[in-house]
Amino acid sequence: MRLARAGGEQPRETGGAVLEGRSLFIGYGAVPVVRDLNVAVQPGEVVALLGPNGAGKSTLLKALSGVLSPISGSIDLLGRSAPAGLSARCRAGLAYVPEGRSIFPSLSTAENLRLGRGGTEAALKLVPALQPLLSRRAGLLSGGEQQYLTLARAIAAQPAILLADELSLGLAPILVQSLMRSVREAADRGLGVFLVEQHVRQALDIADRVMVMRRGEVVLQDTAENLRGRIGDIEAAYLSESTLTG
Ligand SMILES: Nc1ncnc2c1ncn2[C@@H]1O[C@H](COP(=O)(O)OP(=O)(O)O)[C@@H](O)[C@H]1O
């Protein structure tokens, strides 16, 4: 894990969080889509963000990654005020996997990994399914294999915090499970992970804490352990949304 850089502004007291957002209001114009949201991710912790379509999950990740400036509120990365913009945050230790696949289809799997700045060996240990596919063109990989590659490339950058938006979208349950296991292993080595997921049960299996969002606000949050017995309450957040919009 990368350490906070020496010099500059003194680290703020954040209880050791790798990423912390406070009182965040986020939107695409003056009207906030995400309202008064607080989130903190510790090193080695997987926080799963669940909620129905349109809840504001991707919007929150865009703000945390630096793609979108919040209307108000603050974001700290490794105990300091996060620099503006995605590339500055990536240099400071953040990795962001946006919705959809982000690979270079005409390059090989190995070349895609090398673009992830270095930690290829470590990434392959965490995502061993890629080992036999290193020389194949990434565009010829299956959907599941492309998502493995997306995850491995993010990990290869040796970030301190990974933000992943529906990494397992469209994958068969067995692949979702194996991808989630790789995420868990990366966290067990110190990576902080903030994971948007549609697969509630698989996310609960590997998460330490869970936040459920609905209509721009957190409606439920607890340890994954406590919530494993309350899947009905989580599903209610999804159902009430479709009742309201459907
Ligand atoms: N680029 C955009 N411009 C304007 N509104 C947007 C944009 N992207 C998303 N929204 C709106 O923000 C709300 C939250 O969307 P999003 O964060 O993508 O939800 P989720 O990821 O939870 O499905 C939705 O009402 C959506 O229509």
Ligand SMILES: [Mg+2]
């Ligand atoms: Mg989304």
